[in-house]
Amino acid sequence: MEALKVYTMADYTAKGETPEILFWVGCAGSFDDRAKKITKAIVKILNHANVKFAVLGTEESCTGDPAKRAGNEFLFQMQVMGNVSILNGYNVKKIVTGCPHCFNTLKNEYPSLGGNYEVIHHTQLMQELLNSGRIKIEGGAFKGKKITFHDPCYLGRGNDVYEAPREVMINLDADLAEMKRSKAKGLCCGAGGSQMFKEAEKGNKEINIERTEEALALNPDIIAVGCPFCNTMMTDGVKHFNKEETVKVLDVAELIAHANKL
Amino acid sequence: MISSIIFILLISAGSTWFIFNAKKVRRNILLGKDVDRKDNSAMRLKIMTLVALGQKKMFARPMPALLHLFLYAAFVITQIELIEIFIDGAFASHRIFRPFLGSFYTILISFIEILSVLAFIGTIAFLARRNLLKVPRLVKNELNGWPKIDANTILFAEIILICCIFMMNGADEVLYSKGKSHALNLNDASFGFSISSLLGPILFGGFSENSLHIIERIGWWGHIIMVFSFLNYLPYSKHFHVLLAFPNVYFSNLNPAGKFTNLESVSNEVKAMFDPSFIPAPASTELPTRFGAKEVTDLSWKQLLDAYSCTECGRCTDSCPANITGKLLSPRKIMMDTRDRLEEVGKNIDTNGTFKDDGKSLLGNYITHEELWACTSCNACVDACPINIDPLSIITDMRRFIVMEESAAPTELNGMFTNIENNGAPWQFSQSDRLNWSTE
């Protein structure tokens, strides 16, 4: 396996060069063991497509999204100030994120606080790369496999992006099955609104169990996701039903990287 | 003559009382904070046409959408007939439009009659769904008491109204065929209305002329009395949506659903911290009373309009992941609580001139912390609402109050805040380790 080629904005600046795009890795993508694999898959795809991208590395900080959803607007705006000064300092124009929550807040909530960038989610970037012919997807590994996609709330309902992940996956030659609650009617995995960071309120079921149950009813080989938090939730759900041997929870980026044997 | 006077008195009293109450509702809504929803009127008109007039979002569930469409269409089209009733009532004429409109009149009334029959079917089906089939979203806890009575009352009233229409038209058909109707005789054998020309003779064929006139009048007066009762009932009922759905959808949030507001009051403080020379724009120097929302008056007028418009249909709650999994949160209840509290605040103002502290607030007395913290901010409720109500924005504003004013976030969340503050991540990892993944 080739080593990952990852350069920071600082590296580019030192070389006097400007990257095409900034890859906003996000906290989960940087620190969560499972999510780091997704981050690497995204990087492999970017390397494979010869995209000149940069990361902020140790200059990146939380977007403030979890604080904002929890109601801590102060902390959110403090984070925005810090991040915007770094991003604007590097004159960043275009950002791709590995997480729908980073995507949503950078795209929608940063502009009125001084951060104006073109922001896309990694499934949209893959769609762009496909359309421009910079990557091809060989279906091989997933031919005939049954895949169901779980829409992340902040990509789907939050920003009306439903087609990008599906259009990318269509190239896998797999059997794409839709859950009854999909796209605008998709059910949350249970992690949003800062629920990821606290115990759920008292109820009679966990949300991720409800959602995983729905996905498993389709007898899929793979539950595809586009968010590191959904990934955790659905993975836990699959384990709850003792299905981890037969059903994999994979990010769309991982599917594409794997299909291309990256 | 005497009937004209009674009619005019009835109409004046009915209208005055309605306007009086509608003004109060308007005053209550304007207790909310300002928010700009006047931009982009072309887009807004389009959305209003599709979603309010065209009921686009209703059709996510075709069966109730169709039944509702019957009632809605009957409601709208009957307004045309009301014009005639007004003129007849005021000038003691009888079916004044018929000689002018000729066969078009027959078509119009026939159409109204067909829609009335469909509305009748719809109403019976709705009563059954609520009371016999007990469709889950229509029998949840928050509907116990008044909301349930409210829903059933209006359905029964609808049945009475439809019966009145057929008493009026049916008896008049029989009278006309005998040459005894007060309507101008156009030398035809019958009005030829689609339903009552058949139903009239069956129901009322054997009655005397005198009884027929009485039945016809009961139907006529019953009709107009029901209409004015309905109008005056609206401000107390979830049925206010028949009017408010239109402005409510017009003033919809046009931003992506994932975009939350950035509190300007917070921006001013944060900017001042980063740049001591920062001076907020004059318009924003007025200090907010508090961050976030504890009380209905901390919400925006749009959020309050949302509350008055809510149909209590429960589509939001039915799609809410928290509610589905048995948590206390119900977005419909958030809207109902907001309206109830706003009504209470309004009555308080009516009694005392200005609001007198009653020791209560929306947060605490109506909506609890437990409900608010169960929300995943997934926007399913917003998507599901047929009239673009946004329960999530109220939940968010109340969380802001809990966190920034009460410092009462769940402990784990406070830990998360501390981590972000100290190491720029919601977990306890050092910012200097952020790139480690690239070499691991």
Ligand code: SF4
């Ligand atoms: S946004 Fe909150 S209240 Fe609305 S459906 Fe999702 S969890 Fe329920």
Ligand code: SF4
């Ligand atoms: S908020 Fe909308 S979806 Fe929910 S009960 Fe009210 S009208 Fe129905």
